[in-house]
Each structure stands twice: as C-alpha cells, then as structure tokens.
Amino acid sequence: MSLSLVVTENTTIRIDICPNKRTKRLRLVSGMNGVQAMVPLNYNAKELESFVASKRDWILKTSQYYGKLKERCRWLEPYTIYFLGGRYRFHVVKDRQPSTMISDALKLITFHVTDMRRYKQHMREWYKQQTSRIIADRLPVLASRFNVNYNKVSIKNQKSRWASCSKKGNLHFNLLLSAAPPNVIDYVMIHELMHLIEFDHSHQFWQLVKEADPDYKKHREWLANYSLVIRVA
Ligand SMILES: [Zn+2]
Structure with missing residues (x-):
C-alpha cells in the first residue's frame, strides 16, 4: 500500500x-x-x-x-576484494592478535588487526602469505612437469606486473596473485617457467605456453580484465 x-x-x-x-x-x-x-x-x-x-x-x-x-x-562498495577468483566483502576489526577469517558462506573476509590505521599493510601481508603458500605448492609441480629448473623465488609488492623473471632464473611473483582463480595462477607460473626456455615473447615462446596451458588465452584475458579491480582497497 x-x-x-x-x-x-x-x-x-x-x-x-x-x-x-x-x-x-x-x-x-x-x-x-x-x-x-x-x-x-x-x-x-x-x-x-x-x-x-x-x-x-x-x-x-x-x-x-x-x-x-x-x-x-x-x-563505498569498493569494500570488496578478490581471493582465488571469488569476490568477497571485507571487514576490519581491532583485536589484540592479528588474524584473518574467511567465510565462504557469507562471502566475507574479516581482518583482525592490532592497528586500524595500518589495516592495508595487514591485508598485504595476508595476501603475501597466501600467494607464497600457493607458489610453494604448485611451482615445483609445474617445473618438474615441464622439465625446467628455476633458481630463487620471491613474492613482491609489484605495482604493475603479475610476475617477472631474470636471466639468472630468479622468479618474482606479485603478492596479490592469490586474488586470481587457481588456473590463472597456474598460467602465470607456466608463463614465467617458459621464459626460462624462451626469454622473449617470441612466437616459439607462445607456442610453448599454449602446449603447457591450452586455455592460456582465457587466463590472460582474466588478468587483463581484473588487473584494475585487484588491489588492496
Ligand atoms: Zn612474459
């Protein structure tokens, strides 16, 4: 009425x-x-x-x-973040011990922080831990599957790149990489591993990537589409 x-x-x-x-x-x-x-x-x-x-x-x-x-x-909707390709709202609460709780049912991530003013730093730390864990799990598997050897791995706060590699075989990954779906994270690792065989973005390089990840175009597209929204709020 x-x-x-x-x-x-x-x-x-x-x-x-x-x-x-x-x-x-x-x-x-x-x-x-x-x-x-x-x-x-x-x-x-x-x-x-x-x-x-x-x-x-x-x-x-x-x-x-x-x-x-x-x-x-x-x-105020930017209070959303991504984790493993899923979209979550997030809350920040003050607590004596820092911790992070993920509710998949509520699609909510709660960051318990000791200093509210530094919550972004806490979020970055959390992403870094998640990304490190995933890379440590998956990279050795993919490297042995494609028979390539890498040197050192680091997880960095890179502004504009998802990953990079050096001629010495050191691989660097963006700490926000765990925001992406697992198969997109795999693609980023495959991309860097293939650079250890073909350093440039040559036709041969993309051929190797395609053999290792037949859906690589879809995964590159995901990164291109989401790179603007994936950030620490
Ligand atoms: Zn590349």
Missing part, C-alpha cells in the same frame, strides 16, 4: 503506508528505504492525504538527504 506525492512536474515521491494497531496518530518516517507513513488500523485516507501534503517540504528535504546518502553508500 502506498500513495504518491507529486513534488515537481516530473518528480513524485512514493510513501509506503504502514498500518499498525499500536499507532494512535499519523506519523511520517524517512530513511534510506524511503518514506513511510505510520497509520492506525482505521486511518482515514483523505486525512492521510492532506497530512502528507502538509509535510511536503519535510518529505522533499529528507528524501533528498537520504537519496544522496544512499548514493554515497553505493560508492
């Missing part, structure tokens, strides 16, 4: 009517969910209409205020 209040020629505000047996007199409530008229069960429609009309300025003012607030909340 609702009624419409015409404010200007092309603006009407919808007012939801909420009858309640405990409500004695007409009352308006404005908030993020719009405007509600609290009315007694036996309210008089005509009376409500003129009451609403008399509160026109107040309705307009509060609706604009909450409308803007709602718009700003939408921009």
Whole structure:
C-alpha cells in the first residue's frame, strides 16, 4: 500500500503506508528505504492525504538527504576484494592478535588487526602469505612437469606486473596473485617457467605456453580484465 506525492512536474515521491494497531496518530518516517507513513488500523485516507501534503517540504528535504546518502553508500562498495577468483566483502576489526577469517558462506573476509590505521599493510601481508603458500605448492609441480629448473623465488609488492623473471632464473611473483582463480595462477607460473626456455615473447615462446596451458588465452584475458579491480582497497 502506498500513495504518491507529486513534488515537481516530473518528480513524485512514493510513501509506503504502514498500518499498525499500536499507532494512535499519523506519523511520517524517512530513511534510506524511503518514506513511510505510520497509520492506525482505521486511518482515514483523505486525512492521510492532506497530512502528507502538509509535510511536503519535510518529505522533499529528507528524501533528498537520504537519496544522496544512499548514493554515497553505493560508492563505498569498493569494500570488496578478490581471493582465488571469488569476490568477497571485507571487514576490519581491532583485536589484540592479528588474524584473518574467511567465510565462504557469507562471502566475507574479516581482518583482525592490532592497528586500524595500518589495516592495508595487514591485508598485504595476508595476501603475501597466501600467494607464497600457493607458489610453494604448485611451482615445483609445474617445473618438474615441464622439465625446467628455476633458481630463487620471491613474492613482491609489484605495482604493475603479475610476475617477472631474470636471466639468472630468479622468479618474482606479485603478492596479490592469490586474488586470481587457481588456473590463472597456474598460467602465470607456466608463463614465467617458459621464459626460462624462451626469454622473449617470441612466437616459439607462445607456442610453448599454449602446449603447457591450452586455455592460456582465457587466463590472460582474466588478468587483463581484473588487473584494475585487484588491489588492496
Ligand atoms: Zn612474459
């Protein structure tokens, strides 16, 4: 049940009517969910209409205020991060010991931090641990599968690259790599391992990558599409 209040020629505000047996007199409530008229069960429609009309300025003012607030909340949506290709909301809470909890059911990651002002550093540390663990698990498997030897591995806070390798055979991976789905992380490792055979992005190089990862084009595309949204908020 609702009624419409015409404010200007092309603006009407919808007012939801909420009858309640405990409500004695007409009352308006404005908030993020719009405007509600609290009315007694036996309210008089005509009376409500003129009451609403008399509160026109107040309705307009509060609706604009909450409308803007709602718009700003939408921009706060960047409180999302990625982990293994999944999208999560995150919370930061102050605690005596730092820890991180992942709820897959709620799609929520909670960072318990000792210093709220340094939460981004805590998030980076957490990503670094996750990425290190995955690389330590998968890289030796992939290297022996494709019969290549690498030297040292490091996980770094690289600004613009997912990974790189040196002529000495040292491999560097971006600490945010664990944000990507597992098969995309595999592709990044395969890409660097193949550079140990073909250092340049030559035709032969891409041929080797394709043999090792037939879906490599899809995985490169994922990285290209997501590299802008994957960051520490
Ligand atoms: Zn490359």
